[in-house]
Amino acid sequence: MHIDLIRTSSKSLPHQISETLSQRISSGLLQQGVRLPSVRSLATALRVSQVTVSKAYDVLEKRGLIYCRQGKGCFVADPEHTRRQEDGRWQDVYDDYLPRAQLWRNFDYSEVKYPFHIAAIHSELLPLKNIGDSFASLVTQQPELMATYGNFQGDLELRGIMRDHLKTRGIALASSDVMITSGTQQGIDLVARTFVGPGDTVYLEAPSYTGAIDVFAGRGAEMIFVPTDSEGMRVDILTRMCDQRPPKLIYTIPTFQNPSGVTMSIAKRQRLLELARSYRCLIVEDDPFSDLYFHAPPPPTIKSMDSEGHVVYMKSFSKVIAPGCRIACVAAGGNILSRLIAAKSASDLGSPLLTQRAVLPFIAGKYETYAAQLRVTLRGRMEKAAKLLKLYAPPGVKYILPEGGLNLWLELPASPDIGKLHELAEQESISFLPGDVCYSAETPSRHIRLCYSQMNETDMEEGLRLFLRLLGRFLQMGS
Structure with missing residues (x-):
């Protein structure tokens, strides 16, 4: 072993x-x-x-x-x-x-009626017909695409569309600074395989995205988790930690963080970038949810403030329009991106060209209007979930309502056996994500993550009501 x-x-x-x-x-x-x-x-x-x-x-x-x-x-x-x-x-x-592989377990509940465990959007809210029609047209009219390897960096036209999309969000790039990946998970893996080795220090928020933890653990990195507050990562604590162990890489989800839902303030974003400059290290800015805000747009991305190439920015499109298409972009400059493209060429010989061409028309023409309507719908879902929490959440259960994204992050009182709660929930055909998988340390977490957008509205309300009642009985048993 x-x-x-x-x-x-x-x-x-x-x-x-x-x-x-x-x-x-x-x-x-x-x-x-x-x-x-x-x-x-x-x-x-x-x-x-x-x-x-x-x-x-x-x-x-x-x-x-x-x-x-x-x-x-x-x-x-x-x-x-x-x-x-x-x-x-x-x-x-x-x-x-x-060393660990928590992510594959997160999807292993396909038979439950109330799947709160996956941070995803229900199919009825996604533009699947538009993208499906695009696939059908391409297969009929340009079948040669299925016989063609795509460019390692990604389809040039799609890269241009994504460059224009990022420009509207304050990120000024050339098409040559963008790479298409099979979801941000591949992007994280490429960065880790290219720049992180055994013993390298990687800082992450506590808690953090399970898939990223798995990747960095697989590289033998020394992962150090930084506490968070209502404004995101405690950069003041990170600064002191860096004095002891200089970073090779800092991984962050600064906007509607997964799993906690908090958003990093602009002051902390600026300080984090200053820290990367002083230690000459990379920041991986993972941005799956910034288009899903409920009120005001979130603060500018860290990448938009980066003039020296310290930030590798990743944005998922498939998360919001069609998860099965696995489309994301990675934005970085100079030699950093060149090395990532080289790593990708050895990984998959390029993302499927047919898929890139199929999503291109929607991202170019309809995405902004669609995203605006989706924000309204998801805000309604979150508000209904919030009402149920207010009515049925047991005493001592804490939560902060997110300003965007897909998830609720609940903190349970005392030190409950969340494994036992998980078993009881499965018996009721309910799933949730235990907080333990969002950390690397052995200390048990008192948190659970619930996604309010994975089901249709009726099932979400019914399932959340059932779960909160179950949670109340469970906590009473342990008191």
């Missing part, structure tokens, strides 16, 4: 081992009943003492994640302590390099 240990880290080696194994267990990479490597073999593989591994296993056993039997070994725990069949057991000890 391979585990990247950062021997210069402030975290002890036993802590790093137990943290990585706990993340593998919670994300399902190590399943119930699997036998862990022996203390001796893991110590040899990791080049640490057996005492170090024993301490890590002791932590996991105390947390109930594994159980150990004298002479038999240590196993990933389950309620019945069952064992797997011997067939295929070789796969359990076949080394991989995945």
Whole structure:
């Protein structure tokens, strides 16, 4: 079993081992009943003492994640302590390099009636017919597009449309400064694979986007989470942290942050950019939701204030118009973008040309009008969810209503067993996103994320009412 240990880290080696194994267990990479490597073999593989591994296993056993039997070994725990069949057991000890993989679990609730776990927009609100008609026309009239590799950087005309779109938001670019990616998830992965290696320091908001945490963990980065307040990341705390560990990269979702929904003030955006300049590091500005504001437009992007190329800006279009199309743009300057394009060429040989051409007419001609109407609709959904929270949220449950985006971020009282709550919710055909997956540390979170836009309006109201009543019964049981 391979585990990247950062021997210069402030975290002890036993802590790093137990943290990585706990993340593998919670994300399902190590399943119930699997036998862990022996203390001796893991110590040899990791080049640490057996005492170090024993301490890590002791932590996991105390947390109930594994159980150990004298002479038999240590196993990933389950309620019945069952064992797997011997067939295929070789796969359990076949080394991989995945420290955690929470994101794939977030989509694993397709059968529930009330899916609050995915930050997405219900299909009835999306312009699927427009884009579908565009696909049909292209396939009929230009079938050769299906036989054509796209440019590694993306279709030139679509890049021009996206450049013009960003210009209206204060980001002045040339088409050559824009790259098309298969969603912002690919963009994050390309930045990480290009610029982040084992032991590099990456700062993120606490909490942060699960998919980004997975990516940076996979690169062996030393992830440090920065507390947030109602105006976003605590840049004052980040500044002190950087004095101790200079950043290689800072990842942020400054507008309607996922999962918390908070928006970074313009003063903090300016200070964050100054920090990047002083440490000569990159900021990855992930911007999936800035077009989905409910009242006033959000503050200017950090990229719009960047004159020296410190910001890699990412904007998803598929999130808002058609998630299955996987279309986003990455904006960066100079040699930074050149290296990202090189990484993309090795990743996928270019995003599908047919898909790029299919979404192009809508983004060029109808997007702004559509986004304005969508803002009105989503604001109505959020306000209905807010009324239900006011009526049915149990005492002690805290939340701040977002000014845009798709999510509600609830803080539960005390230290509830959110895993048990998750099980009870699934029995009622309800899903939600546990806050634990939005952090990297082992400290359990008291938060959950609920998306109010994934269902039709009737199901959203009915499901949220059922969930809040269930939450009230659950919290009473624990009091």
